[in-house]
Amino acid sequence: ASTASERYSTSSASSASEPRSSGLTRGAQEAPRQLHLAFADERTMAVGWLTHSALPAPPRVRYGTRPGHYTHSAAGTTRHEADPTAPFLPFHHDVVLRSLRPGTRYYYVAEGVGGAASSERSFTTLPAPTADGALKCTIFGDMGVNNSAATIARMEQRADHAFILHVGDVSYADDLVDGRRYAGGRGYEAIYDAFGDMVEPLASSKAYFVAPGNHDVACHILNDRDCLDAHRNFTAYNRRWRMPSPESGGSLNMWYSFNAQRTHFVSIDTETDYDGAPTTPDTRFAGGRG
Numbered sequence: 001a002s003t004a005s006e007r008y009s010t011s012s013a014s015s016a017s018e019p020r021s022s023g024l025t026r027g028a029q030e031a032p033r034q035l036h037l038a039f040a041d042e043r044t045m046a047v048g049w050l051t052h053s054a055l056p057a058p059p060r061v062r063y064g065t066r067p068g069h070y071t072h073s074a075a076g077t078t079r080h081e082a083d084p085t086a087p088f089l090p091f092h093h094d095v096v097l098r099s100l101r102p103g104t105r106y107y108y109v110a111e112g113v114g115g116a117a118s119s120e121r122s123f124t125t126l127p128a129p130t131a132d133g134a135l136k137c138t139i140f141g142d143m144g145v146n147n148s149a150a151t152i153a154r155m156e157q158r159a160d161h162a163f164i165l166h167v168g169d170v171s172y173a174d175d176l177v178d179g180r181r182y183a184g185g186r187g188y189e190a191i192y193d194a195f196g197d198m199v200e201p202l203a204s205s206k207a208y209f210v211a212p213g214n215h216d217v218a219c220h221i222l223n224d225r226d227c228l229d230a231h232r233n234f235t236a237y238n239r240r241w242r243m244p245s246p247e248s249g250g251s252l253n254m255w256y257s258f259n260a261q262r263t264h265f266v267s268i269d270t271e272t273d274y275d276g277a278p279t280t281p282d283t284r285f286a287g288g289r290g
Helices: 149-157 183-203 235-240
Strands: 033-038 045-051 060-064 072-075 077-079 091-097 105-110 121-124 138-140 163-167 207-211 256-260 263-267
Touching (some): 033 183, 033 207, 045 105, 060 091, 072 091, 091 105, 183 207, 207 263
Parallel strands (some): 138 163
Antiparallel strands (some): 033 045, 045 091, 077 091, 105 121, 256 263
């Protein structure tokens, strides 16, 4: 993670795809993007993805234990902030697969718009807890789009690691510098999309857990005066991910826990901790920031 940049430069921004407006023409197709996984234990897996148009029905994942043979399906929910001033805000879909077999490889596809679907992906559930409870996982923080190729490559080399923990400062979409404009929210969404595309090969094959950091509060690291409501108060962070808070009695993606082997992992947000707490990045409360 030491190679991850704290900034997002103009050069990288030029390669980030601008979010498309919602509302495709009738009959148009749109495949799922930015697939990512998270689990609560060895018998669950949540599949998340993004489209820039609304799905005609609840999101659905088809899956099974053989490539190309999907004997099961599950439906889920969609998160979206309707804002007439920002029709480019994407739709985020989540489907939780339950009653899975431990230590088993599953193949899956996520449904998109107009009959489009993702390419087939696969993941392996955690094995049933063993006597020693040994496991391997990847833990790092502070990774944006810039200068992260070495970090991504290092994680790809560790195929035996069961899951990934990104502990704060996810994407650095708030760090709009070097001429990159917020552009009514399009710039922020474009950077976050570039990040989601970058980690998708990893995040669609093993659980990719996230925790909030100070760069995840709002659309700009210094203030949120010009941010859309959809980019204030951790809204984008909570829209784009789905952690196992419902399964663990947590709240949003801010506080949650999960089991892996004989270890219980707890994610505790230290950026804000009570209803109505000040959330702008430059707010100071009890000696804290944000």
